[in-house]
Amino acid sequence: MEVGFLGLGIMGKAMSMNLLKNGFKVTVWNRTLSKCNELVEFGASIGETPAQVVKKCRLTIAMLSDPAAALSVVFDKDGVLEQIGSGKGYIDMSTVDPETSSKISQAITSTGGAFLEAPVSGSKQPAETGQLVILAAGDKGLYEESIPAFDVLGKKSFFLGQVGNGAKMKLVVNMIMGSMMNAFSEGLVLSERSGLNPHDLLDVLDLGGIANPMFRGKGPAMLKSNHSPAFPLKHQQKDMRLALALGDENAVSMPVAAAANESFKKARSMGLGDLDFSAVYEILKMTKD
Numbered sequence: 569m570e571v572g573f574l575g576l577g578i579m580g581k582a583m584s585m586n587l588l589k590n591g592f593k594v595t596v597w598n599r600t601l602s603k604c605n606e607l608v609e610f611g612a613s614i615g616e617t618p619a620q621v622v623k624k625c626r627l628t629i630a631m632l633s634d635p636a637a638a639l640s641v642v643f644d645k646d647g648v649l650e651q652i653g654s655g656k657g658y659i660d661m662s663t664v665d666p667e668t669s670s671k672i673s674q675a676i677t678s679t680g681g682a683f684l685e686a687p688v689s690g691s692k693q694p695a696e697t698g699q700l701v702i703l704a705a706g707d708k709g710l711y712e713e714s715i716p717a718f719d720v721l722g723k724k725s726f727f728l729g730q731v732g733n734g735a736k737m738k739l740v741v742n743m744i745m746g747s748m749m750n751a752f753s754e755g756l757v758l759s760e761r762s763g764l765n766p767h768d769l770l771d772v773l774d775l776g777g778i779a780n781p782m783f784r785g786k787g788p789a790m791l792k793s794n795h796s797p798a799f800p801l802k803h804q805q806k807d808m809r810l811a812l813a814l815g816d817e818n819a820v821s822m823p824v825a826a827a828a829n830e831s832f833k834k835a836r837s838m839g840l841g842d843l844d845f846s847a848v849y850e851i852l853k854m855t856k857d
């Protein structure tokens with residue numbers, strides 16, 4: 569099966585590599601084209617523009633940073649819209665808001681092309697090992713056609729109905745995750761300041777009812793101030809912002825998420841946006857009596 573892949577950041581690189589390793593023919597494009605070279609060593613072809621990739625491939629997947637990037641790759645010159653049409657499918661796996669996804673969907677489907685949004689839950693390591701959770705919505709036929717690729721990329725895929733539902737599900741999940749990261753960071757700081765050993769806190773947490781892979785995976789590195797990026801903080805803050813907007817639209821009060829968003833914004837303003845979202849711990853650590 570031949571697929572196109574647009575966007576070779578942390579996630580896109582791991583996902584396209586996985587497709588290659590599992591026998592897919594992959595044509596890649598990235599805004600910074602030099603990032604394609606590593607994939608070429610593993611058998612990928614390069615498309616010089618998104619339009620060229622779509623022209624060549626029946627299915628094209630995108631994994632881009634945010635709504636502005638997702639829109640640009642579709643609507644700008646040499647973009648997806650120039651070549652998409654009947655018999656072709658476009659699957660956007662970026663985390664964006666439902667409005668962005670709907671705008672892309674309308675443009676693609678008006679050409680006769682098929683559209684699926686399919687954001688993912690799971691970070692760099694699950695992307696590398698094909699253990700993502702795929703939250704698809706949109707064209708059911710395209711979803712079914714994409715299952716061989718989703719089976720390589722993920723451990724489970726959900727079809728959630730109409731376009732927008734995948735984006736909403738992803739934003740709800742990441743709103744919870746961002747709030748949890750803030751509570752966890754506050755707990756680490758509180759344990760240390762109150763004279764406890766924060767490593768003991770990690771052990772206690774891991775044996776109780778709120779044990780989870782995020783605390784277990786990130787806790788030890790956080791205590792060493794190692795925030796090497798798996799999920800960049802700037803993207804987590806984007807997700808909080810988009811989730812809060814969804815809360816506004818639906819009149820849902822979210823004071824916990826709003827406070828977490830403020831911490832992520834502060835961390836971004838201090839230049840921590842490219843580090844892992846666990847770096848929010850550093851700004852909570854800075855607060856003193």
Ligand SMILES: NC(=O)C1=CN([C@@H]2O[C@H](COP(=O)(O)OP(=O)(O)OC[C@H]3O[C@@H](n4cnc5c(N)ncnc54)[C@H](OP(=O)(O)O)[C@@H]3O)[C@@H](O)[C@H]2O)C=CC1
Pocket residue numbers: 574575576577578579580598599600601603631632633634636637640641661662663664688689690691692798799800803804
């Ligand atoms: N990292 C993670 O753990 C997870 C991330 N996500 C989501 O997946 C998406 C990608 O994340 P991740 O790989 O971490 O992000 P990265 O920041 O590592 O990569 C972003 C990608 O988007 C491209 N890009 C940015 N702006 C533009 C633009 N204007 N036009 C074209 N391309 C652009 C970048 O190109 P260039 O190389 O040229 O900068 C790069 O390929 C995001 O929506 C994120 O929220 C979802 C689940 C987990």
Ligand SMILES: O=CC(=O)O
Pocket residue numbers: 688689690691742799
């Ligand atoms: O979006 C990030 C993730 O870990 O999921």
